[in-house]
Amino acid sequence: MIETVNLSRKYGQLTAVDDVTFKIGKGEVFGFLGPNGAGKTTTIRMLACLISPTHGTATVAGYNIQKNPIQVRQSVGILTENPSLYENLTAYENMDFFAQAYGIADPADRQKRIQELLEFFNLWDRRNDKAGTFSKGMKQKLAIIRATVHKPSVLFLDEPTAGLDPESAKEIRDLMAQLSKHEKCTILLSTHHLEDAEKLCNRVLLMNKGRCLLIGKPDELREQIVTHPIIQIDLTQITNKILQALNNSSHVQEINTKPQETSLMISVKDIRMATPEIVKTIVEADGQILGVNTFRASLEDAYLKLIKGETETQ
Amino acid sequence: MNVHNAWLVFKKDWLEIKRNRQVLMPIIIVPLIFSVMFPIIIGIVGNIPDANVGNNQDFNELIPNLPMDIQNMLADMPPNFSIVYIMSVYMFAPIFLIIPIMASSVIGSDSFAGERERKTIEALLATPISDSELLLGKVLVCFLPAMAVTFAAYGVYMLMIDVMTFGMFGMLLLPNITWLIIMFGVTPVIALCGIGLTIMVSSKVKGFKEAQQISIVLVLPVIGLMLAQILGLIFLGPLMLIILIGIFATIDIAIYYLSIKMFQREEILAKQ
Numbered sequence: 001m002i003e004t005v006n007l008s009r010k011y012g013q014l015t016a017v018d019d020v021t022f023k024i025g026k027g028e029v030f031g032f033l034g035p036n037g038a039g040k041t042t043t044i045r046m047l048a049c050l051i052s053p054t055h056g057t058a059t060v061a062g063y064n065i066q067k068n069p070i071q072v073r074q075s076v077g078i079l080t081e082n083p084s085l086y087e088n089l090t091a092y093e094n095m096d097f098f099a100q101a102y103g104i105a106d107p108a109d110r111q112k113r114i115q116e117l118l119e120f121f122n123l124w125d126r127r128n129d130k131a132g133t134f135s136k137g138m139k140q141k142l143a144i145i146r147a148t149v150h151k152p153s154v155l156f157l158d159e160p161t162a163g164l165d166p167e168s169a170k171e172i173r174d175l176m177a178q179l180s181k182h183e184k185c186t187i188l189l190s191t192h193h194l195e196d197a198e199k200l201c202n203r204v205l206l207m208n209k210g211r212c213l214l215i216g217k218p219d220e221l222r223e224q225i226v227t228h229p230i231i232q233i234d235l236t237q238i239t240n241k242i243l244q245a246l247n248n249s250s251h252v253q254e255i256n257t258k259p260q261e262t263s264l265m266i267s268v269k270d271i272r273m274a275t276p277e278i279v280k281t282i283v284e285a286d287g288q289i290l291g292v293n294t295f296r297a298s299l300e301d302a303y304l305k306l307i308k309g310e311t312e313t314q
Numbered sequence: 315m316n317v318h319n320a321w322l323v324f325k326k327d328w329l330e331i332k333r334n335r336q337v338l339m340p341i342i343i344v345p346l347i348f349s350v351m352f353p354i355i356i357g358i359v360g361n362i363p364d365a366n367v368g369n370n371q372d373f374n375e376l377i378p379n380l381p382m383d384i385q386n387m388l389a390d391m392p393p394n395f396s397i398v399y400i401m402s403v404y405m406f407a408p409i410f411l412i413i414p415i416m417a418s419s420v421i422g423s424d425s426f427a428g429e430r431e432r433k434t435i436e437a438l439l440a441t442p443i444s445d446s447e448l449l450l451g452k453v454l455v456c457f458l459p460a461m462a463v464t465f466a467a468y469g470v471y472m473l474m475i476d477v478m479t480f481g482m483f484g485m486l487l488l489p490n491i492t493w494l495i496i497m498f499g500v501t502p503v504i505a506l507c508g509i510g511l512t513i514m515v516s517s518k519v520k521g522f523k524e525a526q527q528i529s530i531v532l533v534l535p536v537i538g539l540m541l542a543q544i545l546g547l548i549f550l551g552p553l554m555l556i557i558l559i560g561i562f563a564t565i566d567i568a569i570y571y572l573s574i575k576m577f578q579r580e581e582i583l584a585k586q
Contacts, residue, residue, distance in 0.1 A: 048440055051580045074442040086326065088333040097326045101319070101441040130333075146437065221517030 001026045001068060001154055001186040006056035009042050009275065016042040018210040019056065024203075026153075029180050031197035031204035031218075032190040033303055039210040040190040041081065047188070048078045060280065061153045074103060076154045077147035083139040084146075087132030091123060091142055095149055100152035116143040119277045121171060135169050137168045148179065155179065155187045169196075175177060176200055194303055206218055208307055222296070228253050230270040233264045234290040245285040251277050271296065315450070319443045323451025324458070326423070331459065337424055341417040341459065343465035348413060351382045352406045353474035358362030360482065361397040376400065395482055398462030402475045402487050405495055408540040414505035415532050417460035423525035424511045425452040426582055431521050449513065449573055454550050455508040461502065468497055495555045503562035510569030517582050571578060 002024040009017040017039040024030045032040045045051045047060050049069035054111035058065045085094050112243040118124040121141040126134070131142060144160060157176070161169040173196060179185040180200075183210060191197055197204050198218050206213040206221070214221055223274065235242070238257060246252050246266065251274035254267040268274035271294050355417050377385060377400070388396045394520050429435040438448075472488040485553060489497070516525040539558075544546045550558075 044537070045583075050436065050439055050583055070444060073440060076440075078437070078440045080436045082433040082436065086330055086434055087432065088330045089326070093326075093329065095320065098437070098441065100322050101438075101443055103442065143437075173327050231493045 001028070002030075002058070002060050002188065004043075004047070004056065004058040007043065007053050007058050008055035009039075009046060009051065010054045015210050017046070017053075018212075020212045021056075022088050022205055022212065022215055024186055026186055027180055027184040028175060029187045029189060029200050031201035032188060032207065033192075033194065033204050035206035035307060037117060037209070038207040040207055042210075043207075044078070044158055044188065044190060047072075048156055049073050050078075055263045067128075075152060076156060077102075077150065077152035078156045079147045079158055079160055080141050081158050083143035085131040085134075085139055085142055088130060090128050090130055091118065091134070092127040094142065094147055098146045099100065099149045101123065102152075104150055109243065113151070114145070114148055116251070117149060120175065137164045139217055139273055141162055141172070144175065148175070148185075151183060153185060156190075156299065157187060158190045159192065160189070161191070161193055169193075170260045173200060206303065206306055213306060222274060228267045228269055230295040231266045231271065231275055232291075232293040233278070233282065234292075235262050235264065235282070236288040236290060238262050238264065239285070239287070241285045242282055245281050246278065247283050249278060270301055315444065315446050316368040317447075317450070320450035320454060323443065323448060324454040324541050327455040328459070329454065331421060331424070332417060334424075337420055340420050341463050344416055345413045345463045346470075348406075348410060349467040349470035350474070352409070353403075353471060353478060356395040356398055356475065359401065360394055360478070362394055371389060376404065376544060379543075379546050379549035380404070380491070381551065395491050398482065399487070403481060403490060403492070404550070405544065406471070407493060408536060408543060410464065410468060410471070410496070411500060411504050411536045411539070412533055413464045414460040414501055415508040416530075417463050417524075418456040418505050418509040419512050419526060419530055419532060420484075422426065422452070423516050424507050425456070425513055426517040427525040428517055428522045430582065435582060439583060445577045446574055449475050449577060452513055453506070453509055456512070457502075457505055460509070461503050464501055465497065465503070468493070474556075491552055492550065492555065495552055495559075496550075499559045500555055500562070503559055503566055504536070506566045507562050507569065510566060510573055514569070514573050514576060517577060536538060 003022075005021055007017060007020045008015065020039070020043060022030075024291065032043070034040050042051070046053050047058055047065060049065050049072045052066060061074045063071040063075065081189050086097070089097070095114045095118070096110060099114060104110045104113065114127075115124060117128055121144075122136065123141060123145075126138070131139065134142065140160070141161070144157070147155060147157070155176075160172050160176070164172065176187055176189070177200065180187055187200075189197065189201060201218060203215060203217055204221060205215045242264075243255065246255055246264070251268050251270070252266055253269060256265040256267075257263065264277060266274075268278070275292070275294060279292060280287065343392065354584070377388065380388070388399065391399065426435065429438060443451075468489075472493070475488050476486045486582065516526045519525050539550065543550050548554060
């Protein structure tokens, strides 16, 4: 649905996007991760035909961004960094304008679609209020409605949950999941909320300083970048017998103890296989277990490690 | 080009303008002042019986340029009647050309620069509306209100003049052929010229006020025309007006093609 080949964009001497190549399939939710200035927004703007690449090319919804910009714009919806709403127009007037601009000619179809989306976000009762009177979260919801009003086959969302309360953020995540699942909409999600990326994205791309660092499933990236998962075991006391037994176990990679505490932090390769075996080993070494917790490194850990590594190498 | 899309941009912008006093007030107040104040001035002058056209240097320069039958008619009139006639029919006519330029400058400055300032431009440029449709929509939203207020101002002025002077001359002074050519010929081409230039400026500068300051300079040629007529350098009779229409129409066409060529979505976004 989206394919870029060596997509690049320079502003004078500054390379904002540098030879980025990736493919996104139909109905996929694809995360764009990276710090500020990584090139995420510039890439989205090129794909939405708002700016042109200085090198490379891309196709979106089957159309080349350089040769068929109008068809590309027709097929995509975009949520920009700003809600971009006309504050003197009502919520309904805003949506009606964009629905017509995106080619929904039949007034009944427009009304049905706008009502459906406004009701989804509990904004139907406020349809006749000027957008300027809406709160930040409500404006963000309206902006998402604007981006999806024409049922685009590709949706670009730049920080959709930024500044929203948890309930509103969840509504937006639910809508994204629904669009991807039921309407087979391809979503390119640029976000700093790694939790969103982890929950929603089939794959993510990590960008820094205009370059693509890694592409893969969140799980794969986590495992690729971060060290092994950890099992925390709280005991009544730690004995040499227990430590010796654990050191002999093939599942154990590393053992750490917390100072002043009777807890063991055991690094393992495969948490599902290792946990019962390690518990069994401790019990057989006469250990009395008070509690067992497992920790998987989050995508955030992976992200931070990778970005930090990048900065150190440069 | 899909005219429906251009009309859509017009409707959206017009709705916004109607609800924006900062834009709406100047385009209503200035024409209102022109159309009401000028007849009042003329009315006051007409009631001064010893007003003498012969003592007025400006009118002395203008009168020899008038058609011979008008000069003969003025020679037979009392001095204050001559002044009323010249002021009503000739002197204020070019001043009214300031109205479409002023109105289009206020609305046109708000077009791209205003959208950029209010951060609505990115979503608009992301729609499938083409460059020419977008430009046409922006031109229409300047042109139609500018023409509407100008025609309203002409209407009020002519009505007041005719009511006030019918008793003096026993006939309706306005509209005459000069005013009809100015209204239906010169006004639209001058308005389009102002709109084209203002929109070009608006797409190149950062803010609404910056665009307005630059585009208001367009009033200067019109003031120049008015002064040239008063000083007797030109006479805005039918022939001169038709020549002006030709000149401005040519400039309009050139501006239209130049605007399309210079319209760069990317540059408009980059100014944000």
